[in-house]
Amino acid sequence: AALRAELEREGLPPVVGVAHLAGIARGAMLAGLDVELLREVAEPKVAGAWNLHRVFGDASLFLLVSALPAVFGPVGVGAANYAAANAFLDALAHHRRGLDTDAVALGYGPWNGIGLAVREGGLDQLSRLGVGSMAPAEALDVFGRVLARRPAQVTVARLDWPEVFTAVPSARATGQFAAFLDEFGGTGGSPQLLERCAQAGPQEQREIVGDYLTERLAAVLQTGAGDIDPQVPVVEMGLDSLMALELRVRVKADLGVVVPMVRLLEGPSVEQLTDHVLGLLTEVLAALDGDEEREEITL
Ligand SMILES: NC(=O)c1ccc[n+]([C@@H]2O[C@H](COP(=O)([O-])OP(=O)(O)OC[C@H]3O[C@@H](n4cnc5c(N)ncnc54)[C@H](OP(=O)(O)O)[C@@H]3O)[C@@H](O)[C@H]2O)c1
Structure with a gap:
């Protein structure tokens, strides 16, 4: 407000364009959020953009630089507060359009090379979740x-x-991506992997699932499968809660079974995890068997 008054006082041209880029990405999952962390991330985006809106309501260009989690929810790094703060920017753009004033909310996915995504780290983890980065x-x-x-x-x-x-x-659940879901959504699960399990006897099934979990865990821990000791608790090998979340999502997608987070964070070894997954897999394979029988009857 002081800047605007000063420009007027000095007879300078008015501000006609405003670009809001202030932001902090101190990510936290919802369960790990406290008021301070929420406030810190909300302040530059929510208070900052709202103040600019109040002072420069009539700007003929009002650009708000938002971010991908605003439309996806927290991805990878679990930035629930960052997602919420950016969703505010998107909402403000629509609010201003409703008032017949200019606004553009441009939500970027991560940039590489420079910027806060690079400084925060995690681009590798995001790319394993399908979120790539853009060159400046x-x-x-x-x-x-x-x-x-x-x-x-x-x-x-x-x-x-x-x-x-x-x-x-x-x-998958939000209607926003329906067009992409139709084209790229697939059916979920990995038919080949399940098919191999369905064909295998108990011992072979154990090997398939054990190898699969070893490979997945190695990918999440960013190490080689050879470095995974099947008898050492996964937590001792460095699995933290975000990595556990990533592992859980992959296992659900590939095998159709949901391993409870508490079970993962209890720190089972790969051998124990294999037992647990095999127990859950029985139901998935039985359902698969039922589907095939139904299909045959239909044919
Ligand atoms: N980089 C990416 O990959 C990416 C992707 C999607 C969206 N975005 C968004 O794009 C914007 C710019 O990102 P960037 O990579 O350029 O980030 P950056 O290098 O960290 O710059 C952010 C700027 O915001 C300022 N800032 C932070 N809190 C503030 C506050 N309370 N009041 C005033 N200024 C404040 C910082 O000032 P100080 O340095 O003085 O603290 C810094 O200049 C952010 O809003 C970010 O959410 C970035």
Whole structure:
């Protein structure tokens, strides 16, 4: 407000364009949030953008730089507070359009090379969940194109949709991505893996599931399968709660079984986890068997 008054006092031209980019990405999962963490991340986005809206309500360009979690919910790093703060920016853009004032909410997926996503780390983990990153030059090219078209809200990200639908089940549930879901959603689960389990005897099934869990765990821990000791508790090998979440999502997508988070965080070894998954898998395979029989009868 002081800046605006000063410009007027000095006879300078008015501010006609405002771009809001202030932000902090101190991510936390919902269960780990406290008021301070919520406030810290909300302040620059919610209070900051609202103050600019109040002072520069009449700006003929009002750009709000938002982020992918606003439309997906927290992905990978579990930034529930960051998702909420950015969702506010998207909502503000629509609010301003409703008031017949300009607004563009441009929600980016992660940039690589520079910026807060690089500093926060986690780009590798995101890419394993199907969320790729954009080079600054590419993202700036988009910036120009979005400003030329002026949509109220647009999200621009480099995504591998089949991976995203597997890793972020909430993306399946929202109607926003229906068109992508039709094209890239698949049926969930890995038919080949389940088929192999269905054909195998008990001992072979144990080997398939054991090898699968070893490979998945190694990917999540960013190590080689050879480094996984099947008798050492996964927590001792470095599995934290975010990694456990990632592992759980993959196992659900690939085998159709849901391993409770508490079970993972109790720190079972791969051998114990294999027993647990095999127990759950029995039901999935029985259902699969039932489906096949029904199909044969229909034919
Ligand atoms: N980089 C990405 O991959 C990415 C992807 C999607 C969306 N975004 C969004 O794009 C915007 C810019 O990202 P960036 O990568 O350029 O981040 P950045 O390098 O961390 O810059 C953020 C800026 O916000 C300022 N800021 C933070 N809190 C503030 C506050 N309370 N009041 C005033 N200024 C404050 C910081 O100022 P100080 O340095 O003085 O603290 C910093 O200049 C952010 O809103 C971010 O959410 C970024």
